[in-house]
Amino acid sequence: DCEIDVVAFVLDEDEQVSCDGDFVFYGAPESPDGAVRLLCDGPTEQSVTVDLTVLPPAVRRVAIAAAIDGAAVFGDIGAVQITLAPGSDAPVTAQATLDAATSERTLLLAELYRRGPLWRFRAVGQGYDQGLEDLVRGYGVEVK
16 A cells, blocks of 8 residues: 655765765666666666766765655565575576565665675665665665
């Protein structure tokens, strides 16, 4: 009975977006360079694709989050499943189930981050009671 929006932030070493276009969401489903894209396959399936070869060297992290639109909280939703695969048709290489949410309205789901010359993936599961607007501002996106 609620909508969940998956979003992504393309971040520099200060964990800030370099421009508002580095906030990828349903209204702007692709970063300016096309490296990060949001794909929606129906109301329950949302994916973020990242082309690591296209990301500029200044990008240090891609944070992926989810936000509930409306009065519901993630404790009402139940478990959230995240998976990682090296391509849309490739087998899953990592997965995590995030199921400890209570009153949170936004969840930081996962991060791709640069460590030296390599990219790594980490499931996060950090929740926030505030809505998406506060999370977006925290990463340096101007909200009108």
